[in-house]
Amino acid sequence: MAEEQHQARADPELLRQLDDRSAAAEPVVAVFALRHPQGVVLSPDEVESLTSKLVRRVEREGESDVKDVNVFQNVGMFAVAADPSLIRLFLEQPEIESGVANQQRD
Structure with missing residues (x-):
């Protein structure tokens, strides 16, 4: 059920970046609306x-x-650069309205 909440509040590009960078533990930059x-x-x-x-x-x-x-x-x-696991934790917080990837595909 938590995954459904992520998709409702995160743009598809952010979810794609989280999936792509999880294995490598590369940081993702996301912008969150409170x-x-x-x-x-x-x-x-x-x-x-x-x-x-x-x-x-979240830390x-x-x-x-x-x-x-x-x-x-x-x-x-606010914008935050963090490991994908932390970005996912931000998306679970009740104070977060939405999250988008800081860098969007062209």
């Missing part, structure tokens, strides 16, 4: 705080560290 109640805009401080909380939780659960994080405070999104 979930928020309809009509509510998260403040830049809330975005920063929530992102930090998510990164710590703890995945027993690995993310390679890099870039927070887009004004739009409620």
